Amino acid sequence: MALGYLALVLHAHLPFVRHPESDYVLEEEWLYEAITETYIPILRVFRDLKKDGVEFKITMSLTPTLVSMLKDELLQHRYDQYLQKLEQLILKEVISNQNNGHLKYLAEYYEQEFAQIRQIWNESERDLVSAFKTFQDSNNLDIVTCGATHGYLPLMKMYPNAVKAQIEVACDHYHDNFGQFPKGIWLPECAYYQGLEDILASAGLRYFITDGHGLIHGNPVPRFGTYAPIFTPRGVAVFGRDSESSQQVWSSEIGYPGDPVYREFYKDLGWEADYEYIKPYIMPNGQRKNVGIKYYKITDRTCSLSEKGLYDPYWAKEKAAEHAGNFLFNRIQQVKHLAGVMGREPIVVSPYDAELYGHWWYEGPQFLDFLCRKIWFDQETIVMTTLGEYLQNHPTQQVATPAQSSWGYKGYHEFWLNESNSWIYPHLHKAIEKMTELAQRNPESELELRALNQAGRELLLAQSSDWAFIMHTGTMVDYAVKRTKNHLLRFNRLYEEIKNGDINGDWLLKLEIMDNIFPDFDYQVYR
Known part of the structure; x- marks a missing residue:
């Protein structure tokens, strides 16, 4: 009889990047790289596991922006x-x-x-969305939603209607693509503030995930820490991230992806090959870029790129199997200890960005494959579960209110609100106020209705937490700034045209073609 549960959670997300107005935009390749290195390799793992009779259980978010791009x-x-x-x-x-x-x-x-x-x-x-859905239909995947555009909810909590819009639009979009309403949600950046559960409950959501300290500092303090969910007073369940299993994968010092035999991410053929030879495969303007073919291994994290040794997929796969065995061994010991202390079956919740598996850590999908097989065939101490399945089987839990938290640097909101990006929030908040005003209107024409709906889409796109994140990390900053400004400028122009009764139909049509996310969006969600 199993002593406890392991809940792997993969957060599959990319910001909405789509540029029909241009033949080539480098940032669109974020999606293409992720399809090639993460989404299809993970689907391949799922297919192979099912073919071999391995009944794996994984919770996975597919965010509305990602689903929209994949479709x-x-x-x-x-x-x-x-x-x-x-x-x-x-x-x-x-x-x-x-x-x-x-x-x-x-x-x-x-x-x-x-x-x-x-x-x-x-x-x-x-259609990769439908491909993932087949594993939800077979009860191997528990697909959850996220904020409509991954907006950072604690920084708009003073505007509950804006938070409600992020949640309700996401739930409706999920229903359109999966044929049912979601039961769970991955809060953008796992960012929680007290009272958010009221909006989640009103949308019919049953559970979400926080970082571990969100549970540990809850009120009252949860008896079992992060190893059992809590129910908020509104009945929404909260699962906490397990720091021990997370560190084994994420840590830059001891995490598996840093092993010397694994593939080196930063040494790519696009930068190494002769220029004339590689020119047809890099950017149209002749600038080099990653092309996705990498011949070298990490070798040593302290050595320069020129000192890297050649990669060997055979030995990297062997190492992935070894690491999967080590991960499972540690979870078994962890669960045995916790079960003895708690007097009940613990659940170890291990959430990760899905793109870590394959894109950043090339061997990550192989690790998942080995791990699922080892859990199924090699032991009887733990079983895999999804968050939704766990709640069905364990409907009684302690009632508590989690603490404000995120899974960002220092655990709160600093990564998304600092000297690099704080300038965006007065503009975003003003736009929310304007959208709330527009939401009270009853359109007098089809053109005005379209403009109202497009204004809502532009606001949602401007709110993406990815832009503030990128501004702080210092990579692709110009693009993140441009995207934020462009959506706000488009929103403000629509606002003025709607207010003045002078809507430019040709320009509106261009916006509808460029920013075509959420085709069934209804501006009244901001009422």
């Missing part, structure tokens, strides 16, 4: 072109490295990998 025909077509270029390049690499033993081996390895990516992409008929 978008323009982006699907552009991904086809992206993958085709990868296939062409790796074929050239196989030919050009015929006399270079190890590089020939690696080029042929990537050729097989890209062929499998293509096969799954085609078999899924380019």
